[in-house]
Amino acid sequence: MPRQIGLLLYPDFQLLDAAGVTAAFEIAGEFGGAPYETTPLSHHGGLVRSSSGMAIETVPLAAAGSFDTLVVVGGKGHKQAMACPELQAFIRYQAGTARRICSVCTGAFLLAAAGLLDGRCVTTHWQQASTLKAQFPEIRVSAEAIHVHDGPVWTSAGISAGIDMALALVTEDLGADIGRRTAQQMVVFYHRPGGQSQFSxxxxxxxxxxxxxxxxxxxxxxxxxxxxxxxxxxxxxxxxxxxxxxxxxxxxxxxxxxxxxxxxxxxxxxxxxxxxxxxxxxxxxxxxxxxxxxxxxxxxxxxxxxxxxxxxxxxx
The missing domain is CATH 1.10.10.60 (Homeodomain-like)
Structure with missing residues (x-):
C-alpha cells in the first residue's frame, strides 16, 4: 500500500516548500518499490494560490482521509493560516492519528499554534527563529539547525532544508540506499546533518x-x-x-x-x-x-x- 502523505497548504504558501518534499517522496517511491501518495490539502479545497502566483489543486479538509505523514509548508500566508481554527483543529486531529507531523520553514508556526511543539526542540527559517521563540516560549528553538527530529514531530528550515528533511524521512522508511539514490536523482547532497548550520x-x-x-x-x-x-x-x-x-x-x-x-x-x-x-x-x-x-x-x-x-x- 502507498504511504499516504498529506501536504497542508494555505493562500500565499511557498511553492518550493511544497514541491521539494513532494519530489523527494515521488522519486523515493519509484526506487523503493513502496510508493508514496501525496495529497495536497486546504481548508476549502480547490485551487490554492502560492506566493509566486502559481496554484495547486487541493482536497478540502472535510474530505481528507488518514495519513501516515502530515507535512505543513511555510510561506508568507502563515500568519493568517495560524488564525484559522479549522486548520488548527485538523492539525491536532492528525497529530493523534498520523505517524509523523512535519513542517517546512514557517510551517512550524502552525504546529506551534496547534500546541504540538510545547517542550520540544524545533527549528524554522533562521530569520523567523526569534519570533517563534518569543511567541511560543515553551518551545526550544534551534535557530541554526537544518532540520530537527523530536519524537513524532519533524521541523525544518527553509526550502532546501525541507528536501533534507524529506530525504531523512525516506531513509527512515526505506533505508539509506534508497535515500542516497533519491538524493542522486535530485542532484542534491545526501545526509546533510540535521544540526548543520543553515548558512555559512x-x-x-x-x-x-x-x-x-x-x-x-x-x-x-x-x-x-x-x-x-x-x-x-x-x-x-x-x-x-x-x-x-x-x-x-x-x-x-x-x-x-x-x-x-x-x-x-x-x-x-x-x-x-x-x-x-x-x-x-x-x-x-x-x-x-x-x-x-x-x-x-x-x-x-x-x-x-x-x-x-x-x-x-x-x-x-
Missing part, C-alpha cells in the same frame, strides 16, 4: 571591501596556522593597527573574533559530520588544545563538542 558564517561576515572578503576565504582555508593580527595584516598589506580598525568597521567584529567563529564553524562541521576524535579536530581547525576548543564551544553553542556530536545524531 562567511556569508554573515561578507564585507563590501573585496580584500577583506578574500582574506576571510584565506582564513577559512588556513585555520590550522597561527592567525595573529600581524599575520592577517601582512596578508592584505596593511599595518596591524590600521588593519584592526578597518577590519572591524568592514566586517563588524574584531579579527580575533572572526578567526574564532570560522574555526568554530569548521570544528562543528567535523564534530557533527565525522567520527574523528575531538583532539584531532582541535588540531585540524587551529584550536590545537581540545580544552581550548571545548571552552569556545561552551561560549558559542552552550554545550561541549561531545554533546554537539550526540545531539546531531539524535536530531538526524
Amino acid at each position: 558564517i562567511l556569508l554573515e561576515m561578507e564585507s563590501p571591501q573585496e580584500r577583506f572578503t578574500e582574506l576571510l576565504g584565506w582564513i577559512r582555508s588556513n585555520l590550522k596556522q597561527r592567525l595573529t593580527v600581524d599575520i592577517l595584516a601582512s596578508q592584505v598589506g596593511m599595518s596591524p593597527r590600521n588593519f584592526s580598525r578597518s577590519f572591524r568597521a568592514a566586517v563588524g567584529m574584531s579579527p580575533a573574533r572572526a578567526v574564532e567563529r570560522l574555526r568554530l564553524e569548521a570544528a562543528r562541521e567535523r564534530v557533527e559530520g565525522s567520527t574523528l576524535p575531538i583532539e584531532a579536530i582541535a588540531i585540524m581547525t587551529g584550536f590545537h588544545d581540545p580544552e581550548r576548543m571545548r571552552r569556545a564551544f561552551l561560549r558559542e553553542f552552550h554545550q561541549p563538542p561531545q554533546a554537539v556530536r550526540r545531539n546531531a545524531k539524535t536530531i538526524y
